[in-house]
Amino acid sequence: xxxxxxxxxxxxxxxxxxxxxxxxxxxxxxxxxxxxxxxxxxxxxxxxxxxxxxxxxxxxxxxxxxxxxxxxxxxxxxxxxxxxxxxxxxxxxxxxxxxxxxxxxxxxxxxxxxxxxxxxxxxxxxxxxxxxxxxxxxxxxxxxxxxxxxxxxxxxxxxxxxxxxxxxxxxxxxxxxxxxxxxxxxxxxxxxxxxxxxxxxxxxxxxxxxxxxxxxxxxxxxxxxxxxxxxxxxxxxxxxxxxxxxxxxxxxxxxxxxxxxxxxxxxxxxxxxxxxxxxxxxxxxxxxxxxxxxxxxxxxxxxxxxxxxxxxxxxxxxxxxxxxxxxxxxxxxxxxxxxxxxxxxxxxxxxxxxxxxxxxxxxxxxxxxxxxxxxxxxxxxxxxxxxxxxxxxxxxxxxxxxxxxxxxxxxxxxxxxxxxxxxxxxxxxxxxxxxxxxxxxxxxxxxxxxxxxxxxxxxxxxxxxxxxxxxxxxxxxxxxxxxxxxxxxxxxxxxxxxxxxxxxxxxxxxxxxxxxxxxxxxxxxxxxxxxxxxxxxx
Amino acid sequence: xxxxxxxxxxxxxxxxxxxxxxxxxxxxxxxxxxxxxxxxxxxxxxxxxxxxxxxxxxxxxxxxxxxxxxxxxxxxxxxxxxxxxxxxxxxxxxxxxxxxxxxxxxxxxxxxxxxxxxxxxxxxxxxxxxxxxxxxxxxxxxxxxxxxxxxxxxxxxxxxxxxxxxx
Numbered sequence: 269x270x271x272x273x274x275x276x277x278x279x280x281x282x283x284x285x286x287x288x289x290x291x292x293x294x295x296x297x298x299x300x301x302x303x304x305x306x307x308x309x310x311x312x313x314x315x316x317x318x319x320x321x322x323x324x325x326x327x328x329x330x331x332x333x334x335x336x337x338x339x340x341x342x343x344x345x346x347x348x349x350x351x352x353x354x355x356x357x358x359x360x361x362x363x364x365x366x367x368x369x370x371x372x373x374x375x376x377x378x379x380x381x382x383x384x385x386x387x388x389x390x391x392x393x394x395x396x397x398x399x400x401x402x403x404x405x406x407x408x409x410x411x412x413x414x415x416x417x418x419x420x421x422x423x424x425x426x427x428x429x430x431x432x433x434x435x436x437x438x439x440x441x442x443x444x445x446x447x448x449x450x451x452x453x454x455x456x457x458x459x460x461x462x463x464x465x466x467x468x469x470x471x472x473x474x475x476x477x478x479x480x481x482x483x484x485x486x487x488x489x490x491x492x493x494x495x496x497x498x499x500x501x502x503x504x505x506x507x508x509x510x511x512x513x514x515x516x517x518x519x520x521x522x523x524x525x526x527x528x529x530x531x532x533x534x535x536x537x538x539x540x541x542x543x544x545x546x547x548x549x550x551x552x553x554x555x556x557x558x559x560x561x562x563x564x565x566x567x568x569x570x571x572x573x574x575x576x577x578x579x580x581x582x583x584x585x586x587x588x589x590x591x592x593x594x595x596x597x598x599x600x601x602x603x604x605x606x607x608x609x610x611x612x613x614x615x616x617x618x619x620x621x622x623x624x625x626x627x628x629x630x631x632x633x634x635x636x637x638x639x640x641x642x643x644x645x646x647x648x649x650x651x652x653x654x655x656x657x658x659x660x661x662x663x664x665x666x667x668x669x670x671x672x673x674x675x676x677x678x679x680x681x682x683x684x685x686x687x688x689x690x691x692x693x694x695x696x697x698x699x700x701x702x703x704x705x706x707x708x709x710x711x712x713x714x715x716x717x718x719x720x721x722x723x724x725x726x727x728x729x730x731x732x733x734x735x736x737x738x739x740x741x742x743x744x745x746x747x748x749x750x751x752x753x754x755x756x757x758x759x760x761x762x763x764x765x766x767x768x769x770x771x772x773x774x775x776x777x778x779x780x781x782x783x784x785x786x787x788x789x790x791x792x793x794x795x796x797x798x799x800x801x802x803x804x805x806x
Numbered sequence: 807x808x809x810x811x812x813x814x815x816x817x818x819x820x821x822x823x824x825x826x827x828x829x830x831x832x833x834x835x836x837x838x839x840x841x842x843x844x845x846x847x848x849x850x851x852x853x854x855x856x857x858x859x860x861x862x863x864x865x866x867x868x869x870x871x872x873x874x875x876x877x878x879x880x881x882x883x884x885x886x887x888x889x890x891x892x893x894x895x896x897x898x899x900x901x902x903x904x905x906x907x908x909x910x911x912x913x914x915x916x917x918x919x920x921x922x923x924x925x926x927x928x929x930x931x932x933x934x935x936x937x938x939x940x941x942x943x944x945x946x947x948x949x950x951x952x953x954x955x956x957x958x959x960x961x962x963x964x965x966x967x968x969x970x971x972x973x
Contacts, residue, residue, distance in 0.1 A: 387824070388832050392876075395820075412875060447816070447877055448876075569873065570869050570872070574862070575869075
């Protein structure tokens with residue numbers, strides 16, 4: 269057995285069924301060994317998308333996504349994908365080949381100091397220097413990636429280590445990391461204190477973030493919300509934790525959120541933040557919003573608590589455990605008046621759009637699309653106006669809403685949708701992109717075709733980088749600079765090139781039938797919706 | 807702006823120091839000094855960091871550093887409960903006439919002259935930061951040619967806060 273065999277065996281031991289990657293000389297021993305296993309290697313068309321695909325797979329399965337690339341440019345191309353996963357705390361293992369260990373640091377062909385380059389957006393990284401370390405490093409890496417506050421871990425393996433003989437392969441049963449012990453259980457006294465505050469509160473609100481998905485706590489979260497009748501708002505990453513049409517759900521907060529969601533936060537007297545960072549786009553003025561309020565902040569990462577706002581009650585722990593503990597408590601809390609007030613806001617604080625009838629209205633289109641999608645479908649939004657419309661109008665029932673939140677990485681949707689579908693082939697997966705973000709990963713239709721991963725892709729085409737154009741309209745007096753996308757490919761011909769069905773939609777006529785026909789069958793298809801170039805998200 | 811002295815116990819892995827200093831630079835934390843050296847147990851390195859910032863920042867420093875996978879422990883070394891020491895080497899221009907005055911100050915501070923050249927001296931001084939600052943202040947009027955300070959190393963007093971790792 270050599271190092272590469274050991275690496276592959278570690279993946280088998282971790283239960284990995286598919287990896288996304290791109291070979292090169294420095295990782296060839298690994299790709300040679302993986303042929304002897306049942307692990308499916310999916311060849312992406314650029315490395316960044318291997319990371320996004322692993323990201324999508326991880327988010328749907330709760331497992332650790334794996335991507336594998338070669339040294340130098342292969343590794344550096346992965347960086348945006350790693351940063352994207354780090355910003356959203358997605359568990360991922362990134363394996364990179366490296367030049368021979370005795371040549372490290374001498375600037376040989378395709379050498380890049382990747383552990384140094386990704387330092388600020390990996391949870392941890394390893395440069396393996398001894399073949400004997402492989403089993404331990406892989407065991408630790410998977411554990412670190414998928415525990416505590418999850419995130420990407422990079423393992424850089426010089427090619428000579430992959431070729432070196434390993435006499436004795438034993439995959440450790442347990443990790444022994446002296447220095448890494450994330451807090452899982454919430455402090456019992458603090459939990460009681462939260463319940464006391466909830467009993468006292470007249471206007472409580474729970475703001476839920478992506479952490480609830482990461483800790484697999486959706487069920488427990490819903491049980492707590494139902495038991496204590498707590499109204500809920502969400503961050504971008506928390507969309508879908510509660511079904512959109514749940515009577516206690518009051519929309520997404522923040523710059524691009526619902527007015528009634530922000531009002532609910534502002535007028536509340538108790539905010540319970542769960543698995544959310546109090547990030548700048550969700551709460552733009554944290555000090556202001558926290559005036560005269562009790563703030564409970566529940567997060568597995570103690571460093572997030574108090575980073576942007578000092579909470580009254582900090583509660584460090586895993587959301588799944590903490591919600592489980594909440595369920596064991598009793599609390600006499602009735603907030604009917606407050607809920608009635610919030611309902612009236614929800615009904616009245618709606619600002620009607622004035623869609624141009626000559627084009628597709630993205631808001632109404634997304635609403636209809638959601639209703640035509642399967643109840644447990646996965647909706648992947650890209651980044652830009654399409655994302656903001658998706659947040660605002662997509663209706664999540666039992667499915668998932670995926671998007672690049674913290675990093676806002678354009679081009680995320682297609683590879684992430686591909687990874688999500690690979691993670692659960694039984695699910696319907698729909699990606700929604702803009703014509704800008706689409707072109708950042710449209711090469712992946714080759715992967716989708718080759719690996720037989722059917723996804724539905726919808727492009728909102730307005731011939732602009734719409735969100736930037738909208739910003740330039742507001743902030744630079746409509747002085748548009750470098751946002752015109754003239755030169756875009758003809759998507760009908762593009763679809764023909766990849767031999768997939770295509771439909772272009774110009775307006776809302778017969779929209780329901782068109783969406784139904786598009787969604788029919790579990791096959792890859794491309795839809796282009798013509799959007800008014802001047803349409804806005806606000 | 808406040809100053810705090812943090813004591814860290816970290817795994818003696820390659821790259822640990824760059825991980826810690828990288829964290830300070832990318833998050834914009836101020837580092838006044840950093841010293842590192844292996845402990846009695848060669849698996850660990852002890853690092854003493856003097857950082858400055860407002861209370862929120864100092865609190866974040868403690869949490870963000872504590873979060874690093876190879877950091878075993880971080881805690882504040884409070885002045886009243888700790889001992890800090892710094893080593894300072896000062897090369898001073900000293901002609902035969904100037905020498906007695908410098909030697910006098912050196913004696914008062916229990917510093918040591920460790921090198922003598924025809925027109926210069928190197929003085930070694932160990933102490934806490936304020937002692938060293940005071941000494942440098944007293945050398946005013948003499949030309950300091952070169953100065954090297956190690957930054958402080960610190961330990962807490964007594965046995966209570968000692969971390970034993972047996973595994």
